[in-house]
Amino acid sequence: MEKQEKRNFNGKKYRGKQTDSNKGKKSGEMKKPVQKQKSVCPVFEKCGGCQLLDMPYEKQVKKKEKQLQEQLRSFGRLEPFIAMENPLHYRHKVKATFGRDQKGNIISGNYREGTHYLVPVDNCLLENEKADAIIRTVRSLLKSFKIKTYDEDTDYGLLRHVLVRVGHATGEIMVILVLASPVLPSKNNFVKALRKEHPEITTVVINVNDKRTSMVLGEKKEQVIYGPGFILDKLCAKTFKISPKSFYQVNPVQTEKLYGKAIEYAGLTGKEKVLDAYCGTGTIGLIASGHAKEVIGVELNRDAVKDAVINARQNQISNIQFYQNDAGVFMTELAEKNEKIDVVFMDPPRSGSSEEFLTSLLRLSPRKVIYVSCNPETLVRDLQFLTKRGYRMEKGVGVDMFPMTVHVETVVLLSKGEVDSKKIRVEFSLEDMDMSEFQDGATYPQIKEYVLEHTGLKVSNLYISQIKRKCGIGVGKNYNLPKSEDSRRPQCPPEKEKAIREAFKYFGMI
Numbered sequence: 108m109e110k111q112e113k114r115n116f117n118g119k120k121y122r123g124k125q126t127d128s129n130k131g132k133k134s135g136e137m138k139k140p141v142q143k144q145k146s147v148c149p150v151f152e153k154c155g156g157c158q159l160l161d162m163p164y165e166k167q168v169k170k171k172e173k174q175l176q177e178q179l180r181s182f183g184r185l186e187p188f189i190a191m192e193n194p195l196h197y198r199h200k201v202k203a204t205f206g207r208d209q210k211g212n213i214i215s216g217n218y219r220e221g222t223h224y225l226v227p228v229d230n231c232l233l234e235n236e237k238a239d240a241i242i243r244t245v246r247s248l249l250k251s252f253k254i255k256t257y258d259e260d261t262d263y264g265l266l267r268h269v270l271v272r273v274g275h276a277t278g279e280i281m282v283i284l285v286l287a288s289p290v291l292p293s294k295n296n297f298v299k300a301l302r303k304e305h306p307e308i309t310t311v312v313i314n315v316n317d318k319r320t321s322m323v324l325g326e327k328k329e330q331v332i333y334g335p336g337f338i339l340d341k342l343c344a345k346t347f348k349i350s351p352k353s354f355y356q357v358n359p360v361q362t363e364k365l366y367g368k369a370i371e372y373a374g375l376t377g378k379e380k381v382l383d384a385y386c387g388t389g390t391i392g393l394i395a396s397g398h399a400k401e402v403i404g405v406e407l408n409r410d411a412v413k414d415a416v417i418n419a420r421q422n423q424i425s426n427i428q429f430y431q432n433d434a435g436v437f438m439t440e441l442a443e444k445n446e447k448i449d450v451v452f453m454d455p456p457r458s459g460s461s462e463e464f465l466t467s468l469l470r471l472s473p474r475k476v477i478y479v480s481c482n483p484e485t486l487v488r489d490l491q492f493l494t495k496r497g498y499r500m501e502k503g504v505g506v507d508m509f510p511m512t513v514h515v516e517t518v519v520l521l522s523k524g525e526v527d528s529k530k531i532r533v534e535f536s537l538e539d540m541d542m543s544e545f546q547d548g549a550t551y552p553q554i555k556e557y558v559l560e561h562t563g564l565k566v567s568n569l570y571i572s573q574i575k576r577k578c579g580i581g582v583g584k585n586y587n588l589p590k591s592e593d594s595r596r597p598q599c600p601p602e603k604e605k606a607i608r609e610a611f612k613y614f615g616m617i
């Protein structure tokens with residue numbers, strides 16, 4: 108039997124797939140069983156959380172760098188990819204879903220990608236090890252505290268998920284217990300028992316999610332049962348408050364490198380007015396504030412904005428203002444007021460930016476735009492838009508924020524090309540543009556992205572267009588529409604319809 112020698116992510120040898128052993132066998136001859144390579148993770152094939160785990164890390168880096176170069180080549184040059192020195196256990200935000208296996212044993216882990224099949228996970232190579240240990244302890248306490256795990260099918264039980272957020276620099280730890288109803292029996296004793304095993308836990312909160320949805324966190328305000336209800340962390344010498352629902356990058360080691368590049372690309376001199384769009388808890392803007400005259404930040408999530416304001420105070424920064432608003436709406440208002448903005452940082456979600464944001468960006472005409480993106484596809488789409496209208500990509504760089512997965516983070520510097528802003532204003536007309544990506548409030552990819560992020564469900568263009576019709580929203584001609592009202596076409600299931608409607612509401616379409 109031929110052995111294929113391969114090396115996994117950390118360079119250790121392992122036995123590769125033995126698929127050649129049956130080659131040349133005539134049919135009917137006894138076949139030797141095909142032995143699959145042994146992954147470094149026992150649930151690698153079932154979980155789907157990481158796709159590249161069994162590939163040597165250097166190879167992963169080359170693969171990602173090459174792919175990014177192919178995607179961005181036509182726009183400008185890329186600097187060498189920024190890999191991670193120790194690419195394991197980098198996730199400082201860890202989520203586990205609770206349930207039971209077929210024998211009735213309590214399990215915790217992740218849903219297999221695209222399904223509601225719960226894969227038990229004890230130790231994940233991507234996740235912070237303390238967070239995993241805390242989740243195991245919660246699991247071990249459930250029986251003695253008579254806490255039932257929630258069952259999606261019967262809508263019965265209490266504990267749905269546990270989320271752990273770890274401050275990399277401070278070591279502070281927040282545990283979020285996501286419950287189907289507000290009362291946790293013997294909550295004080297539960298916290299005591301948990302902290303006895305993990306005295307490093309600095310806060311415990313209850314989040315109630317009583318909806319039949321795959322969204323992890325419920326919308327209501329959290330109930331704090333231990334500590335201050337938030338944790339602090341440090342990045343680039345600034346302190347940041349992290350609340351249960353605020354966005355905070357999951358890989359703090361690489362985040363410092365990412366933000367460092369963004370600030371470097373901005374080349375601030377201390378005289379600029381800077382906008383930090385999609386600012387989350389204000390991280391990039393606060394770090395930039397020491398190098399700029401004035402910074403404004405805009406963010407949709409109310410809790411994140413509150414954290415951003417507190418972060419400014421905590422870091423004694425007075426030249427920054429935060430606004431809670433849709434970034435596109437905010438940009439339009441700035442453009443209408445003829446505000447002068449010198450540099451824009453933009454770090455939108457995976458779905459990328461919006462038509463409204465980008466058109467107003469053109470009107471504002473900042474000298475430099477630093478685009479931070481976690482999705483090269485939407486980055487390319489938005490770059491196409493901006494580079495056709497006077498901006499030029501000077502340089503960019505890929506940062507490995509998510510080793511072992513296919514995901515890539517990118518920072519790109521755009522600056523004003525030869526065309527002067529006056530000319531752009533005259534030539535720029537919505538009628539002439541291909542607006543297919545930007546119809547009806549949100550694009551199909553944005554709706555899909557939102558639904559996936561909030562419910563874990565994948566929805567097709569067909570389903571979105573069906574629900575658009577039901578809601579009386581115009582359906583653009585560029586999308587995958589049914590050619591006829593053929594009743595044999597799959598109809599959007601109620602769960603997905605609900606999720607799509609929630610997305611429409613979020614994007615202000617209904």
Ligand SMILES: C[S@@+](CC[C@H](N)C(=O)[O-])C[C@H]1O[C@@H](n2cnc3c(N)ncnc32)[C@H](O)[C@@H]1O
Pocket residue numbers: 354355356384385386387388389390391405406407408411432433434435454455456457481
């Ligand atoms: C990738 S995160 C970046 C956050 C921040 N720059 C950071 O590095 O921590 C994207 C942020 O955009 C926010 N967001 C999503 N849609 C938005 C919108 N339409 N307007 C403003 N902010 C939005 C999200 O709440 C999230 O905080």
